Amino acid sequence: MPSNLRGRLTVQFVLLFVLLYFSGGAVAIFVFANQLDASLDESLQDLANQILPAVDFGSGAPSLKRWANRAEARHDKLLSTVQVFDRGGTILEEFGPDGHRHLVRGTAIVDDSAHDANPVSVRSRYIEVVEGGNKTGYLQVQVSTVQRDDALKQIVLIMVTLSPFLALAVALCGSWFSGNATRPVEETLDLLRQFVVDAAHEINTPITVIDASVQTLEETFAEQNLKDDILPIITRASGRMRALGESLIVLSRMESPEYQFSVSKLKLADMVAPVVAECEQVAKHKRQSLVIDQIPDVYLMGHSESLERMLLNLLANAVRYTDDGGTVSLHFEVEGDRLRIIVEDTGIGIPRESLAHVFERFYRVDKSRSRDMGGFGLGLSIVKSIVDRHNATISVESQVGKGSKFIVELQLTG
Ligand code: ADP
Numbered sequence: 429m430p431s432n433l434r435g436r437l438t439v440q441f442v443l444l445f446v447l448l449y450f451s452g453g454a455v456a457i458f459v460f461a462n463q464l465d466a467s468l469d470e471s472l473q474d475l476a477n478q479i480l481p482a483v484d485f486g487s488g489a490p491s492l493k494r495w496a497n498r499a500e501a502r503h504d505k506l507l508s509t510v511q512v513f514d515r516g517g518t519i520l521e522e523f524g525p526d527g528h529r530h531l532v533r534g535t536a537i538v539d540d541s542a543h544d545a546n547p548v549s550v551r552s553r554y555i556e557v558v559e560g561g562n563k564t565g566y567l568q569v570q571v572s573t574v575q576r577d578d579a580l581k582q583i584v585l586i587m588v589t590l591s592p593f594l595a596l597a598v599a600l601c602g603s604w605f606s607g608n609a610t611r612p613v614e615e616t617l618d619l620l621r622q623f624v625v626d627a628a629h630e631i632n633t634p635i636t637v638i639d640a641s642v643q644t645l646e647e648t649f650a651e652q653n654l655k656d657d658i659l660p661i662i663t664r665a666s667g668r669m670r671a672l673g674e675s676l677i678v679l680s681r682m683e684s685p686e687y688q689f690s691v692s693k694l695k696l697a698d699m700v701a702p703v704v705a706e707c708e709q710v711a712k713h714k715r716q717s718l719v720i721d722q723i724p725d726v727y728l729m730g731h732s733e734s735l736e737r738m739l740l741n742l743l744a745n746a747v748r749y750t751d752d753g754g755t756v757s758l759h760f761e762v763e764g765d766r767l768r769i770i771v772e773d774t775g776i777g778i779p780r781e782s783l784a785h786v787f788e789r790f791y792r793v794d795k796s797r798s799r800d801m802g803g804f805g806l807g808l809s810i811v812k813s814i815v816d817r818h819n820a821t822i823s824v825e826s827q828v829g830k831g832s833k834f835i836v837e838l839q840l841t842g
Contacts, residue, residue: 432685433610433617434603441602442595449594453587457580464576465535465551472553475508476569483557483567489514490557490565496523509550509570515563527570528552535573549573624680628673635673638666675806678737679789682813689731689817693841696760696767697723699735704758707743716750719757726762729841730818738814741807742771742834748803749832750775762840769836777828786824787812 482495490512499506509527512520519529528536531554538548554568642662649656681687700723711718728735746756754774761768778786778793785791792805815822815836826832 433614434606437606437610438599438602441606442599445598445602446591446595449587449591453584457583460583461576461580464579468551468571468573468576469553472508472551472569472571473555476553476555476567479510479569480555480557480567483512485559485564489520490559490567492521492523492567496521499523507571509568511554511568511570512557513554513566513568515565517566520565525572527568531566531568536570549577551576618684618686621680621684624676628676631669631673635666635670638662642666672804672806675804675810679806679810679813682734682810682817689734691729691731693727694730694732694735696726696728699732700739700758703736703739703743706740707747707756710744711747711756714747714750714752714754716747716753717755718747719755721757721759724760724762724767726767726840727842728767728838730838731814734814734817738811738836739769739771741811742836745803745807746771746773746775746832746834749773754831765840767838767840769838770833771836772831772833774831777830777832778824778826779828783824783826787822 479492479495483490483492484494485491492510492512496510506524509522509524511522511527511529513531514520517531522529526538526548527550529539530536532552533554534552535549536552538550549572550570551573552568552570554566556563557565557567642659646656646659648654649659681689700720704718704720708718743756743758750756750773756771756773756775759768759770759772761770782791782793786793787808788805789809790805791808792803811834812822818838820836820838822834822836824832824834
């Protein structure tokens with residue numbers, strides 16, 4: 429599915445057309461086939477009525493032998509099967525092409541060809557033969573349905589052959605229409621994304637000023653040997669605002685289809701090493717064991733900065749949501765051209781009902797705890813948008829009190 433609104437609408441437009449085209453076509457073919465059958469039945473009924481007066485009863489049973497002999501003498505070629513049955517429905521005579529040798533109204537398969545690869549089907553109609561007020565048998569006429577079947581096949585063939593061209597035409601029209609319809613929405617979305625980026629940049633400017641001022645004040649306090657409690661609080665608050673601004677910028681960039689990041693061939697080890705180094709200090713501080721698998725010698729195509737951020741967010745969360753003395757591990761699994769990066773921890777875990785929401789913006793399982801730990805609920809949204817931009821997948825398994833496992837699956841390159 430395309431990522432932009434216009435592309436998605438066009439694809440839905442085409443899918444809807446294909447569905448309507450084939451279901452409408454199927455209904456039309458069904459109605460047409462029924463009409464063909466009805467007109468065949470009508471002509472068979474007329475034919476039977478025309479032949480009926482020629483039935484003679486000289487031998488006691490109804491017979492069309494004399495009629496057939498006359499037709500043969502005239503060199504008339506019978507295109508329809510004409511059959512005579514006795515009262516009990518047993519066939520007595522058959523003229524013309526081979527037919528289905530039982531009384532039947534509707535479509536039937538010719539007996540001899542029933543087991544053939546291409547069974548011949550006939551349309552059949554019969555009327556009663558009455559002599560002196562008593563029913564003496566039946567007259568049945570049948571005609572091959574080859575022409576009817578060929579006509580239907582022809583229609584199906586035309587429909588199928590035309591479908592890709594029509595789908596293409598619908599795709600072009602759909603793209604044009606949805607382009608027009610979604611332009612204002614896309615423009616508003618672009619404005620909104622730009623607004624987020626601008627707002628985040630604007631937040632960063634005063635923060636830089638606050639940071640610098642705090643530093644100056646700290647130096648002044650230090651020089652004058654004054655005790656100060658408030659400055660670390662200001663520093664922490666400005667740090668949080670900076671982190672929020674940065675997260676918002678990254679997120680809106682990742683979610684903007686217009687944002688093109690440079691993709692290159694990356695060695696997995698080069699991507700993992702700096703991230704692990706960054707997390708080691710915090711893990712050590714919390715006396716956690718950081719277990720890292722041997723990094724496989726593989727390569728992937730991607731944006732190195734984003735992929736590092738993805739791994740950093742997952743590892744940082746694992747360290748953050750695992751109590752002191754716990755274990756955080758990083759595993760790698762290579763299967764064919766797929767790489768699985770597994771970040772596992774023995775931490776607090778995520779309740780089952782929250783699992784579906786952890787990738788949503790600003791979602792935090794335990795708001796106060798997460799905020800105390802410095803989280804905004806944006807880390808996993810960023811991870812998800814990076815994963816999506818790399819056509820990768822992410823899944824999560826977790827048990828409260830036991831730990832969590834985030835699995836990212838990426839495509840490897842040669
Ligand atoms: P935050 O910045 O709050 O950590 P995230 O988007 O990274 O935001 O994560 C969303 C929420 O998912 C977190 O608030 C936390 O409740 C939960 N979470 C994420 N990773 C883990 C983990 N490894 N263990 C337990 N909970 C986690």
